[in-house]
Amino acid sequence: MSAVNLTRLSRHPLHVTVLDDRGSVGRGIAYGVRRPEYLLNVAARNMSALPDEPDHFLQWLHTRAEFEQTPDVELRERFIPRQIYGDYLRSIVAHHLQSPGELTLATAQFVTGTAVDVEPARAGCLVHLADRSVLPADRVVLATGNEPPAPLPGSADLTDHPAWIGDPWDVWETRLPPSDGDIVILGTGLSAVDAVVTLRELGWLGRIHAVSRHGWFPHAHFRGIDYPEFPPPGVDLAELGLRELQSLVAEHCSALHERNENPAIIVDKLRPHTQRIWAGFTDDEKVAFAKETAARWNVFRHRIAPVIHAQVTGSRLTGQLGVHAAGIARVSAAGRNRVDVELDDGATLTGDLVINATGPSTRLSATRSALLQNLLRRGAVASDAVDMGVRIDADHTVVDAAGERSPWLLAVGPMLRGTYWETVAVPELRFQARRVAETVLGATHDERGEVAPQLEYMI
Template sequence: MPPKPAPVIAVVGAGFSGVMTALNILRRSADAKVILFERRTPVGLGAAYSTHNPGHRLNVRAGNMSAWPDDPGHFVRWLSREKFGLGPADFATRADYGRYIQGQVSEIAEGPAGAGRLVVTPDAVVGIEPGGDGWRLRCAMGRSVTAHAVVLALGNPPPARPPGVSAAFATSDAYVADPWRWSAADLPPGPVLLIGTGLTMVDVALSLNDAQHGRPMLALSRRGLTPLEHDGAPPLTLPAPPRETLSPLQVFAWLRTAAARHGWRTAIDATRPVTRTLWRHWSIDEKQAFLRHARPFWEIHRHRLAPLVARRIAAMRATGQLTLAAGKIRDLSLQPDGFALCRWRGRGEQGGYAFRAATVINCTGPTGDVLASTDPLIQDLVRRGLARPDPLRLGFDVDADGRLRDVSGQASATLMAVGPATRGAAWEITAVPDIRSQTGAVAQHILAAVGA
C-alpha cells in the first residue's frame, strides 16, 4: 500500500493570527505542509506591525506579548538578546514586534523541523469550494490550489463608510477610506478631520504630526471618548475574576466594586481570564445591549495607551493642535478649492460647528458587519452557503473550536477561522494574548481533522 500523502493545510492571511497558526501546525506535526497566502509582503506584519513609526507602541506590556502561551518570557528574552533595553513592564514598538514575529517564521520554517513544509504564496484567495479530498482555492491571479483543510486568518476588515460621508465625497481625493493604507507624505498640508477617537485615531494623529509638526487636527466621534493610559507597574497578583454566569449588569456592578477596592485598571485586568466565557454565557439581547451602550466605555478602559504615547497625545491636546469632540456629522462637502467643509453638531447640543480640512481620514476602526464586507472571499463563502454571519454579524458563525458553520448550521471539520473573524463567538480576540492561545487550539483541531 502506498504511503498516505502528507496533509496540505492552507492558511489564508499572514498577519499575526495566520502566521502563528501556520507555525503551530509546523511545530505540532512532523509531515503536514502549510500554504500561507498573503498578497502583501513581508509576512507576519499585517496592519498592526507594518508601521515603521517608532512612536507606534504596543498597548500591551512586553511581558505579556510572547507569541507562545507555553513560554510567557519568550518575547522579553528576544528583546534582551537584541539589546533593546526593555523589560517585562515596558512597551516595545510595533515595528520591533513585527521583526520578532518574522524571526519566528525564519527560525521554524527554515529550521530542521519545518524546512520545506511552508510555502508562502503572494496572492489573494478570492473563492473557496469543495474539491478533491478537501478544498479548491481560487486565487486572484487565476490559478487554483487544492488543500485538505483551510484556516481563514483574515485579520481586521477595513472600516465602513461613516454616517455623514456621502458616496460622492468618499470618492474624492480629500478622503482617506482606509487609515492603514496611506502615506503622510502624499497628503496636502493643512488641517485634518479624523472621524473616530479610538486607537486608530491615536496612530494616525502621531503619524500626521511626525510628517508635519503642528498640523491642526479635529477628532470627532459620537461620544468623543479616547483610550486611557497604562499607569505604573501591573500588580503581582490580580483579584479573583467575576463569576462566569454574571449578566452584563452584574459584571459592571462587580467592576465598580473591584475598582473601588483595587483601582479600575486592576479590576479590568482581572476580568480577562473569563471575558470570553462571560460573552458566550450572555444572550443575544444582552450582547446587543452591551455593544450598543457599554462597548465604547469598555474599550477605552480595556485597550489602553502606552505612557509615552499617552503623553504625546496629551501634549498635542494641550497646545490645541489636536481637538477631541463628541458630536455627529451633519454634512461633509468638497469645496471648490479642494478643501472639505464639515458641518457637525455637538453631542447634546442644538447649535452647529464647521471645520475646514485639507484631508478627512476614516479612523472609526474595523467594520462591525461581516455582510458589509467588500472582500471577494467573504462574499464568495456567504454566496455559496459555506459560511454564514454570526447572529450579531460581527464575523463568521463558528463553533467553540473555530469551525465555520454553513448556511444550514453544520460545522465543517476542515474549514476554520481564527482571529477577528471569530469576534461573534469570542468577542475579545483582537490582541496577541487572546489570539496566541486560539491559534494553538485551531492548529491542534485542524491537524486532528486531517489525521496528521
C-alpha cells in the same frame, strides 16, 4: 502563527501554504514597516507569540544589540516599537517555515495574492485567487484579520477625493496639507492615536480635530494595586448577566474612586473572565453591550503606552488637537481639495485631509472582502448570532449556514468577535493560533492516518 504552530506540532508530513496579499508574512497591518514611532500597546512581558513559551519574545529581544544589556525587569515592562514586533514575527516565520530544519516533517510555501473564494472539490477544496489561479487544499484557515473601517454616509462619493482617507492604514502622510491647514480625524481610538503620533513625529504644525460620539481617547497603562475584593468571593461573573454585572462593576469602580485609585483596575480584573462572561450573555445582551458599553469599555481596556499617551495629551494641551464629542452625520466634498464633516450637533468641520479612523468594521454581513462575501453567499460561512463575525465551533471549525461543521474551513482572529469578544490582541490570538493548528492536525490524523503529504492552505 497558525502556520507556524502547524509545522511545530505536526508529527506527520504536511505542506502549508501561506497566502497573503501584502507579501511580508507576519507583519500584517499592525506590525508593518511603515512608521517607526508606533509602539506596542501591550508590555513586552505579555507579547510572546507562543503560548507554551511565555518569555519567548523577551528572550528574542535580548538577542538584539539595543536590548542585550537591558535588565530583564526593565525590558519586561517596555512598550517596544511595533516594527520590531514585526521583525520578531518575521524571524519566527523564517525559523519555522522557511528553514524548518531536518526534524520538521512539514514544508511551507508563500504565495502573494488575494483569495476571492473557497469552493468544495472532490477531495478537500479549491482556493480561488483574484489573478484566476487556483490552489487545492485539504483544509483552509481563514486568518484575514481586521476589516477596514465601515463607510460613512457620503463617503462613497469621496473615493477618489484627494482630501479623503477611507482607511487609516493606507499611506496618507505623503498627502499632508501645508502647516496652516486642518486635518480632521474621525474617531478617537487606537488608529486616531497612531495618526496624532505620526503628525507629531512629522513636525506637522497645523490644527488637528478629532471627532467621536463620546470624545474619549484611550487611557494610559498604569501600575494597579492589589484589589482582592473583585470579583467578590463566591460570585461567578459569567452567571450574572449584563445588568447585574454592570451594577457590580459600577459599585466597585466607585469604591476604587473613593480610595483615589484608578477604576480601570476592574477592567484588568475582568480580563481573565471576559470570554466566559461574553459566552454567558444572551444575544440581546451582547448587542446591548456592543451598543451601550463597548466604547467605554474600550478606553479602559485598550490602554496605550504612557509615552504615547503623553504625546496625545501634549497635543491637546498646546491646543493643536481639539476634540469634538458628536456623531458623524455626513461627509462630503467641499470643493476639489477639502472635505466637510457634518456633525449631528449641527457643527461642520472642514479638513484639508480627513482620515476615517473609526475602527474596523465589525458587521460580517457588510464585509467588503470579496472572499467573505462569496463564502457568505454560498453559505460556506455564516454570521454568528450577533453578526460580528463568522460562526465557529469550540475547536475553531467554521459552522456553515446549514448549521453543519465545515469539512475544510477554520477561522481565527478578529473575525471571531461575536464568539469571544476579546479576539484582537496577541495575548488572545496566540492561544487561538495553537488551537487551530491542533484542530487541523487532529482532524487530519484521525481521518487519514499517516498517509502521503497533506496539503494545508492558510489565508
